[in-house]
Amino acid sequence: MSNTNQFQASNRIPLSQPELLSQDKRAVSEVLSGTQLALGPQLHAFEKQLAGYVGRQQAVAVNSGTSALHLIIRALGIGSGDEVITTPFSFVASANCILMEGATPVFVDIEPRTLCIAPEKIEAAITPKTKAILAVDVFGHPADWNRLEEVAEEHGLLLIEDSAESLGSQLNGKLCGSFGRAAIFGFYPNKQITTGEGGAVVTDDENLARLCRSMARIGSHCIVNTLASIDHDCIIEDYVHLSPGVHLAGDCRIGSHAHIGIGASVLPGCSIGPKSVIGGGAAVTCDIPGDSVAVGIPAKVVK
Numbered sequence: 001m002s003n004t005n006q007f008q009a010s011n012r013i014p015l016s017q018p019e020l021l022s023q024d025k026r027a028v029s030e031v032l033s034g035t036q037l038a039l040g041p042q043l044h045a046f047e048k049q050l051a052g053y054v055g056r057q058q059a060v061a062v063n064s065g066t067s068a069l070h071l072i073i074r075a076l077g078i079g080s081g082d083e084v085i086t087t088p089f090s091f092v093a094s095a096n097c098i099l100m101e102g103a104t105p106v107f108v109d110i111e112p113r114t115l116c117i118a119p120e121k122i123e124a125a126i127t128p129k130t131k132a133i134l135a136v137d138v139f140g141h142p143a144d145w146n147r148l149e150e151v152a153e154e155h156g157l158l159l160i161e162d163s164a165e166s167l168g169s170q171l172n173g174k175l176c177g178s179f180g181r182a183a184i185f186g187f188y189p190n191k192q193i194t195t196g197e198g199g200a201v202v203t204d205d206e207n208l209a210r211l212c213r214s215m216a217r218i219g220s221h222c223i224v225n226t227l228a229s230i231d232h233d234c235i236i237e238d239y240v241h242l243s244p245g246v247h248l249a250g251d252c253r254i255g256s257h258a259h260i261g262i263g264a265s266v267l268p269g270c271s272i273g274p275k276s277v278i279g280g281g282a283a284v285t286c287d288i289p290g291d292s293v294a295v296g297i298p299a300k301v302v303k
Helices: 003-010 022-033 041-054 065-075 093-100 145-155 204-215
Strands: 056-061 083-086 105-107 130-136 156-163 182-186 199-203 293-295
Touching: 041 182, 041 199, 056 065, 065 093, 065 130, 065 156, 065 182, 065 199, 065 204, 083 182, 093 105, 093 130, 105 145, 105 199, 145 156, 199 204
Parallel strands: 083 105, 083 130, 130 156, 156 182
Antiparallel strands: 056 199, 182 199
16 A cells, blocks of 8 residues: 555544443443343333433334334324425435335425524425424434424424434434434434444334334234234234234234234234234224224124
């Protein structure tokens, strides 16, 4: 290597350079020395500390900020035919998460000083199809959340905060991650803190957090018996029991603690509420509310 190339290499300013202290390495070694490498006590402690730090009730740690944002959009029921107003000046994941659920991103211009979405330009983009506003705290600078909240409330829209790069940033004494219905953080090595790869959902909505956690982990403590089949895009919450021969068609949702009897079928797009019981051989063709018993073809609520 020439002296010029050596000088250039040694004087480069890296995009990011994580600082890993000895206590960080010890913490990782402790996990690797244990018997549980995933979903263990360190994860739960991290979620609790993160939620407490930003002033939220719930935090759900996942594998990336992109996954966290995708989970929020899906959990909020945003999908085909919906429009989500967002910024064109962001990492492509902000728009991709909207597209992955079949919705349409509608781009609104940014403020020249902060590079965040311009709230005063949003109202012109609102249509009857608009369901949410997804704003981004660009390069750690908070968006104008006070004005964004006013616009969202005035028009009955959901408000989502992409704060992937903004852990620790504040607006009028309120931390990023605490605005809107839910927010996300990213923990890639170029972020304020890193887990190597990782991200998190933060929210005050317990049901939203529960649904995000369930989708991220494909249901915890579930029982799926032999010959049961699950098609694409099904959401199965925690403690669900699928008996032998059950068939879940695409895009159905099974609430926590639900029990689906032997040979029962759930048709596409149907939801079964938490703690419901579906009788053996039943064919669910419509939504079944929680705490219900449904039997027959088509399944009808009898209790």
